[in-house]
Amino acid sequence: MTTHYLVLSALLFAIGGVGVLVRRNAIVVFMCVELMLNACNLAFVTFARQNGNLDGQIIAFFVMIVAAAEVVIGLAIIVTIFRTRRSASVDDASLLKY
Amino acid sequence: MNGTIQAPTLEYAQLAPMLVVFGAAIVGVLVEAFAPRYLRSAIHVPITLLSLAGAFALTIWQVVKGVPTKPAAMGAVAVDGPSLFIWGTILVLAFVSVLLINDEDHFVAAAAAVPGSAEEEQALHEGAGHTEVYPLALFAVGGMLLFPASNDLLVMFVALEVMSLPLYLLCGLARRRRLLSQEAAVKYFLLGAFSSAFFLYGTALLYGYAGSIDLAKISAALGVVGGQETLLYIGVAMLGVGLLFKIGAAPFQAWKPDVYQGAPTPITALMASGTLVAAFGALLRVFWVALGGLDWNWSPVLWAVAILTMVVGAILAITQTDIKRMLAYSSIAHGGFLLVGVVATGAAAGQNSKALSAILFYLVAYGFTTVGAFAVVTMVRDAGGEAWHLSRWAGLGKRSPLLAGIFAFFLLAFAGIPLTSGFFGKYAVFQAAVAGGATPLVIVGVVASAVAAFFYVRVIVLMFFSDPAADGPSVVLPSRGTAAVVGVAVLATVFLGVFPQPVLHLAQNAAQSLFIR
Numbered sequence: 001m002t003t004h005y006l007v008l009s010a011l012l013f014a015i016g017g018v019g020v021l022v023r024r025n026a027i028v029v030f031m032c033v034e035l036m037l038n039a040c041n042l043a044f045v046t047f048a049r050q051n052g053n054l055d056g057q058i059i060a061f062f063v064m065i066v067a068a069a070e071v072v073i074g075l076a077i078i079v080t081i082f083r084t085r086r087s088a089s090v091d092d093a094s095l096l097k098y
Numbered sequence: 099m100n101g102t103i104q105a106p107t108l109e110y111a112q113l114a115p116m117l118v119v120f121g122a123a124i125v126g127v128l129v130e131a132f133a134p135r136y137l138r139s140a141i142h143v144p145i146t147l148l149s150l151a152g153a154f155a156l157t158i159w160q161v162v163k164g165v166p167t168k169p170a171a172m173g174a175v176a177v178d179g180p181s182l183f184i185w186g187t188i189l190v191l192a193f194v195s196v197l198l199i200n201d202e203d204h205f206v207a208a209a210a211a212v213p214g215s216a217e218e219e220q221a222l223h224e225g226a227g228h229t230e231v232y233p234l235a236l237f238a239v240g241g242m243l244l245f246p247a248s249n250d251l252l253v254m255f256v257a258l259e260v261m262s263l264p265l266y267l268l269c270g271l272a273r274r275r276r277l278l279s280q281e282a283a284v285k286y287f288l289l290g291a292f293s294s295a296f297f298l299y300g301t302a303l304l305y306g307y308a309g310s311i312d313l314a315k316i317s318a319a320l321g322v323v324g325g326q327e328t329l330l331y332i333g334v335a336m337l338g339v340g341l342l343f344k345i346g347a348a349p350f351q352a353w354k355p356d357v358y359q360g361a362p363t364p365i366t367a368l369m370a371s372g373t374l375v376a377a378f379g380a381l382l383r384v385f386w387v388a389l390g391g392l393d394w395n396w397s398p399v400l401w402a403v404a405i406l407t408m409v410v411g412a413i414l415a416i417t418q419t420d421i422k423r424m425l426a427y428s429s430i431a432h433g434g435f436l437l438v439g440v441v442a443t444g445a446a447a448g449q450n451s452k453a454l455s456a457i458l459f460y461l462v463a464y465g466f467t468t469v470g471a472f473a474v475v476t477m478v479r480d481a482g483g484e485a486w487h488l489s490r491w492a493g494l495g496k497r498s499p500l501l502a503g504i505f506a507f508f509l510l511a512f513a514g515i516p517l518t519s520g521f522f523g524k525y526a527v528f529q530a531a532v533a534g535g536a537t538p539l540v541i542v543g544v545v546a547s548a549v550a551a552f553f554y555v556r557v558i559v560l561m562f563f564s565d566p567a568a569d570g571p572s573v574v575l576p577s578r579g580t581a582a583v584v585g586v587a588v589l590a591t592v593f594l595g596v597f598p599q600p601v602l603h604l605a606q607n608a609a610q611s612l613f614i615r
Contacts, residue, residue, distance in 0.1 A: 006306075009302075013295075016295070017292075017295075020288070026284060029288055030288065030291070033292055036298075037295055037298060040295065040299050040301075040302050043299065043306065044305065046306075047302060050306065051305075051306070053309065055305065055311060059252050059305070059311070062252055062255075063255075063298065066255070066256060069259065070259065070263065070291055073263045073266055073267055074266075074287055074291065076267070077266060077267070077280070077283045078284065080209060080270060080280055080283075081270075081280045081281065081283075081284050083210075083212050084213055084277060090288070093280075093281040093284055094281075095278050096278060096281055096282060096285070096355075096359055096360055
């Protein structure tokens with residue numbers, strides 16, 4: 001019965017993807033990306049169960065570490081631009097165009 | 099199951115170039131932590147340059163010793179002919195880019211200080227600087243080395259992040275026009291993280307399909323596993339999104355002009371050369387090694403992407419008024435030309451190795467020219483920093499004929515005029531594509547090159563045949579580093595254009611046995 005987990009993972013990934021596209025606040029956009037990464041983790045763990053090997057579970061650990069590193073970098077960048085502009089909206093940052 | 103865990107075997111000799119680069123990056127972090135501020139730069143520069151040179155020497159040693167025929171590190175990293183060629187290319191380009199990074203105050207004094215604030219004034223006054231750029235650049239280069247050599251999708255994902263994360267930060271560290279720089283960093287980061295999530299989900303689906311993330315095992319599963327084609331196709335598509343984003347292929351090209359414009363120019367040079375080379379290596383490995391048996395399915399899609407990329411790159415470049423954005427669109431168009439080579443596979447191994455060697459040669463030629471072009475951009479200055487607007491470049495040929503002449507030469511190389519490296523790069527790729535039955539693609543490529551030539555020549559005309567503005571930009575006297583970069587780029591462009599045989603031969607040797615599995 002791994003199908004449910006896969007459906008859940010696809011749903012989470014889709015919610016994250018839609019969130020990245022429609023949300024305006026850079027922090028929320030970034031949280032949606034993290035949601036997508038966690039959806040990947042769920043898929044990996046489920047497939048590990050389905051395939052009967054441990055690769056997927058190990059991959060999930062790697063992904064968590066990568067996601068943690070990404071948080072460090074991402075928050076640093078977002079905080080810097082927030083301090084400059086007093087806004088974390090991705091719509092406000094529009095100096096670079098066309 | 100007796101509970102014992104077998105220790106993995108690592109072929110340290112094969113991995114040595116990467117280990118040297120990563121080791122030097124970690125030493126750089128320690129220097130940052132313990133060395134006094136006034137000494138840091140003096141310690142970082144030799145460490146960075148020596149490690150890159152040492153890694154290059156180790157790569158050469160590897161070639162001389164004999165190219166390995168088996169993947170290293172329990173099948174996780176494949177140090178084969180194409181990998182070694184790409185490593186050599188990236189290391190040389192990174193060395194040259196570091197000379198440019200090292201050159202002058204391109205980087206912000208205190209990234210945490212708000213632009214225009216008293217803190218920034220003080221940091222500028224104290225002559226502070228972010229010497230972290232050296233270890234960050236080294237980490238990025240290490241990621242670039244691992245990315246095209248990774249033989250399973252997890253290592254490839256980790257390498258992708260190790261390469262990208264430092265670059266996101268470096269993009270936001272420009273000394274002047276800090277708002278643009280920070281905006282570029284945010285855009286690059288959010289879009290890059292978004293695309294790597296796609297790459298990862300694609301990996302998950304392929305793992306579900308094949309039961310392994312090893313490229314060779316995925317390839318072996320293609321004909322065997324039945325009834326799960328949906329997983330496979332969606333997985334391949336998502337993997338493709340992640341990889342094509344890094345190349346900047348249309349319709350995933352939107353980040354490239356913004357990031358290239360906003361980032362400090364030396365970092366743009368590193369990204370435009372190193373990242374592109376690494377990403378093409380990885381793309382080729384995934385599509386040729388893991389998904390080679392599926393080329394009937396992905397090749398039409400890549401045809402469409404290649405056509406779109408060439409057309410979008412060439413046409414949008416015409417409308418640009420900013421020199422860095424124009425070079426970014428030109429880089430998109432060149433990505434399209436290279437994709438023509440990726441599509442040019444054939445049933446015969448000879449065809450594949452021909453296409454591969456053409457791509458490898460093209461990457462070398464394009465990499466050197468683009469680093470040179472961005473080095474020239476760093477030298478044309480206004481009161482507020484580099485003069486990016488094209489109108490400011492009017493009449494540069496009268497004010498500084500040598501520099502304008504060199505830049506014109508680079509532009510001609512981008513356009514692919516004979517006697518420059520760009521000509522042989524394009525010729526080799528298009529020839530391989532014709533032999534691989536992709537003639538329509540080559541026709542589009544030639545038309546796109548002609549369109550591209552128009553805007554390159556437009557800049558040359560602007561530089562040489564218009565009158566300079568009274569308050570035009572000044573050309574700074576290059577430091578030794580920048581002069582060396584421009585010199586190396588000119589020499590490479592001339593040498594590869596007049597006498598391409600040695601490098602072409604090297605590329606053919608590297609491509610002969612294709613990728614190992």
